[in-house]
Amino acid sequence: MANYPLPKFHFQVQWGGERVGFTEVTGLDKQVEAIEYREGSSPEYSKIKMPGMHKYSNITLKRGSMGGDSDFYKWINTTSLNTVERRDIIISLLNETHSPVVSWKARNAFAVKVQASDLKADGNEVAIETLELAHEGLDILS
Numbered sequence: 001m002a003n004y005p006l007p008k009f010h011f012q013v014q015w016g017g018e019r020v021g022f023t024e025v026t027g028l029d030k031q032v033e034a035i036e037y038r039e040g041s042s043p044e045y046s047k048i049k050m051p052g053m054h055k056y057s058n059i060t061l062k063r064g065s066m067g068g069d070s071d072f073y074k075w076i077n078t079t080s081l082n083t084v085e086r087r088d089i090i091i092s093l094l095n096e097t098h099s100p101v102v103s104w105k106a107r108n109a110f111a112v113k114v115q116a117s118d119l120k121a122d123g124n125e126v127a128i129e130t131l132e133l134a135h136e137g138l139d140i141l142s
Contacts (some may be wrong), residue, residue: 006101010094013061015087015109020063023128025091027059028104030138058132059089059106065127067115072131076111084110084133090141101142109135 013022035052038044078085086108092100112134117127 006093006095008093010096010098012092012094012100014090014092022061022063024062025059027057028091028138029056029057042072052138056135056138058100058112058134059091059109061131061133062128063131065129072111072129074113076087076114086110089135102140105139105141106133106135107137107139 007103011022011025013020014026030056033052034049036047036049038047052109075085087110089106090103091106093101095101110133111131113130115130115132117129119127
């Protein structure tokens, strides 16, 4: 049996056990900043590098606007100075049997931006709304 790469169009997003349909997910990345250090008595005339703080991009979710569905706006409205409703978000890449093959878990995510679709009188596209999430960590689950 041949082994093929997974297609990126078959995925699901869950928060709080509820599955929500999206057309696009971006920002699933993690970086480790390098710390440079050199001890004064080191015989080497160069710095060593070691891993430092982890850095995560914001996750952007896009979906078609639905009439009467204002969950994104309700969620961002829970955000005030020191209080925010945080959720764990699980994004899964699915195989042909709809089973998760790779999953990413964004810990303690909260909405930082909600953007409604551009409106165009002579357009023929679906209205797409965007939700941007900040989070405290991205774990890869297999």
